[in-house]
Amino acid sequence: MPTMRDPAHRFLPLSLAFSQLLILVAVLTCTRWLPAQQDQPVKPRQARAEAKETETFQQEVKPLLMKFCSECHNEDEPTEGVAVDGVSNGSAVRVDRKTWTRVLQRVEFHAMPPKSEPQPTDEQRATIVSWLENALFHLDCEKQTDPGRVTVRRLNRLEYHNTIRDLFGVELDPTRDFPSDDVGEGFDNIGDVLSLPPLLFEKYIEAAEQISQSVVLAVDKENPDNQRFEKNQLRLTGAAKLVADGTIVMTSRGTAEATLSVASAGTYRLLVQAGAQQAGDEVAKIEFTVDGKPVGQVDVPASQRAMQEYGLEVTMAVGDRRIGASFVNDYYQPKDPDPANRDRNMFLRWIELVGPQELDPDNLPESHRRIVTVQPGEELSVVEAASEVLAPLMRRAFRRPVPAEQLQGYAQLAELATERGESFERGLQVAITAMLVSPRFLFRLEGTDRLDDPATIRQLDDFELASRLSYFIWSSMPDERLLALAGKGQLGRASVLREEVRRMLADPRSRGLVDGFASQWLNLRNLDEVSPDPDAFPFSDELRADMRQETEMFFEAVMRDDRPITELLSGRYSFLNGRLAEHYGIDGVEGGEFRRVSLLDYPRAGVLTQASILTLTSDPTRTSPVKRGKWIMENILGTPPPDPPADVPEIGAAREALPGASFREQLELHRESPRCAVCHVEMDALGFGMENFDGIGRWRTELDSQPIDASGTLPGGHSFEGPIQMIEILGENEPAFVRAFTRKLLVFALGRGLKYYDRCTVDEIVKQLSSDSYTFSTIVEQIVLSDAFRKRRAEGAAK
């Protein structure tokens, strides 16, 4: 079995012309294979290979380096920290992978030696490059692969949301106010980047309290919760007016209202603090309303100077409710001989809802009945009863069996509440709150490592594996079946894993792959931030939402129908509603409902021609071929262009030298600078291939009365006319797309960036895919079966 080189260099045979593009693509690829942070300990392997490496270096490579590089890069004058004269073998290079990777890139790009200096022949350049690659990235895939180390991962917003949903079987929106999770490697589930600042912990405990009170209902008679509203918190209608001292004055019929959220159905007390200026035969009256409907009246005999509290009992249902108080019996007789008996007015300070005083036993939520299965009594202490209730819940929340002594601590919290005279249910709320802020819930802890031997590689236990599976495919917790399989020790079997992957993909929860993976791989989430100029483009939030939905449904269809992933690039169909179809100029689709539409008669294919992608790669006032080209290279070809040179302003100067030139002509000036041309030749060609789509994805054939030129030639001479031909060319290059997709999905699955040693994993998956027509389920299955997914390398103890 031969050892494998950088996989980017192992594309399938292709036409000669196109292969040159691929070489460039491959060249750019090496940026991704950055070495691991800590070098692996040098193993006593392949002494012979190293001797060979040294020999090649001394005989073939070193002379070239001395000839072309050493004048500027020597130990006396190590320009940019590079010195070639002191290097004698591969080990010397591996000591500083970062620097030498940069050297490799520069030489490959023809960025070094500088154009003003003597240049090596292509063959000589290839000799240097291939030796450096081998020295830096040589891997033997036959040997045990390093599965890498995944930093403990905190649940991100999506995972938290889904986990609460699946844990309690209720749809809440607990994460709405959480700060966004920082993104690394293009995704927001990367352990190293997910931090837990104080703000977030405060949100966690507030969310936990609200969740526990929504899923278990409790009455606190001693000290019922109250929600009070006054001054600006009240919405005033009719004659109600707020005056300077905070009093609300109603000189005739008027209403004060507030909206609040009722967590538990039951009986409450609705209160006002009020007083009145009395007149006429009746005492001033307040009518209470819930959601605008009268629920009863009270007399308000107190004067405005000595306001009193008045209230009544009301039954409230769960949800957002409006509570109100109206002055309903205005009296005004300005002619009355007694000046003190002419005008009846109401004065009000606040409205309050207190309770629940009593729960409605017929209206207990499903979650309450499922959780509260026993009550303490003579036979059963509070701690025992709480343990019985909490044991199944905590096993699922912590995603592994919970030892008795651990359970005990949480059950005792329930007891703490009952000892203070509160109900058993209230105690359970406290215990559930604790469970939801425990690191065992908030983090996906993967057991413990052997600190004495950082190089140890171990198989994940079945519960750890269950969590990796469920958070990969569902962005949520493992279900009962996964936990049961883990409990029986069967989950780790390859046959079981294969079966579970199919089952999980078929489950509606695999929507998590759309919300978690697709929305980030395709940068769909950034669509929320784009802000097209209304003068340039007719855009609306509805259209924004439609665009996103189209791409999500398209991805989901490929996943659910288990289609080849290459259809994402080239599929001649999509999902449209009336508004989006009109946007695209497609007839025969009416109404708001999305449906599958064939695109065979239209110049659109796959995600690249969808309005979502076309919009988020545009500037507010115009398209950006550079952004589009870069987006394609990053997300479709997996060959992100390297960083631009530091002194970009020269482009600006060049642009000014040609006033009145078309945008395309201006951009073409880039290529006059060889350093820019390296990337822009490809980036711009790809971007201009999409120029028939405007800044919000509408088809166009003209721009500023000039016909659009969407033709182009990719490096290597492969020419195209317009987007469909260009996508066809990209489609011929299946392995590049498949490899790029695999790598993105692997990053998402592992929650870490890929290292050079992950190449074997990627190679293996791509190989399996090609023998199985690239179906979606195969790629998920192959990732799940890989060592990187099922194993873990330890890490040393804290220094």
Next chain:
Amino acid sequence: MSQLPRRTFIKGLGITMGLPLLEVMQPLASASAAESAHPVRMGFVFFPNGAIMQSWTPEKAGTEFEFTDTLKPLEEFRSELNVLSGLGQDNGRAKGDGPGDHARCASTYLTGAHPYKTSGADIRVGVSVDQAAALQVGELTRLPSIELGIDRGRNAGNCDSGYSCAYSSNISWKTESTPMAKEINPRLAFERLFGNGREAEASRQKRDFYRKSILDLVQNDVAGLRKQLGQTDRRKLDEYFDSVRGLEVRIAQAEKAASQTPPELELPDGVPSDLKQHIRLMMDILVVAFQSDATRIGTFMLGNAGDNRPYRMVGVNEGHHSLSHHGNKAEKMDQIRKIDGFLANQFAYFLGRLRDVKEGEGTLLDNSMILYGSGLSDANRHDHHNLPLVLAGKGGGTIRTGHHFRTDSEVPMNNLFLSMLDRMHSGVEKIGDSTGRFTDIDA
């Protein structure tokens, strides 16, 4: 003088701290120096993408300078601020890491540290100056510090040339690897400081009683586990423990400051869609927070680094970041000037609100030091020197104002931070590349 170590070195921060002895031996609340009737408040207002420096920097130095077009809105505060020219943040430069100046400039802005270039593994920069101050005086107030912003962090994709988005969306860093997430919803920021106002004192006490028990339990539950983790995992768990302890301190503070009536402020429920209103509400919150001594330290990002939003209210329809690469084209520079002016106007609003609050003989602005600025100067060239900076407020009478201080050679921004930290009694001796203190401002 004493056997207690006078200095501790906080590893990796580049901050050497000389803890005043008093504070080591006594409970913080009685630390006399920090406990005055009108303590000094420290604020940082950051704007993205630099500025058109020709329209920012006054021509003359000294007290006779003229306010430039961009700074015009600040003229009414002439006697209460300084314009600072010539300061730089050297660690924002590439130093061999290539492009990514926007991400670097934000993460370096208040930390003075060079961010480790990574898109995922090993996020690392340094402790920011506001957090260094919070370490010292944070426990005296309800909230050690508050972090506000207009935009959430980015949600997908790359932020800036191989840098994790954490770098471009945070200027405040609690530790070298923990950015302080910002609150962008005005109401939630307010409630974090003052409670929701609807909760009765008894309910709060009851809730906090259980919270304390819950926090005790979860810490005990995993204390043993922590010892068995490798260093990276342990660091993550330590972030958790730090945040738990932060909440415990807040609970203790709430007990002390019980039943303080929250200030009056009318706030919408969600995030306002109008940028000006959003910015001003956040500034209002900072003002009431400082005024009521709910916190003494605040940071506010008017946009994440490299932000590309249009400013339609002043006729700018193209994205800010795209425009900032103006290639010295007059029309694009004009657009940027409009943005610079708009933002300066908002800052003027903030200063006005601070000045409206009377404190003793002076104003809240007198007792504050608010640094307004960006981590880049000319964004077209990604310059990290000669940053656009205005330092407003008299730092409780310790800062002389009314000057345009201009230095010919680059002075590390960290020198200024050291001087500001002195005024928070923080005893920090060195930050990053600081070469001394920025004594020009000393009254």
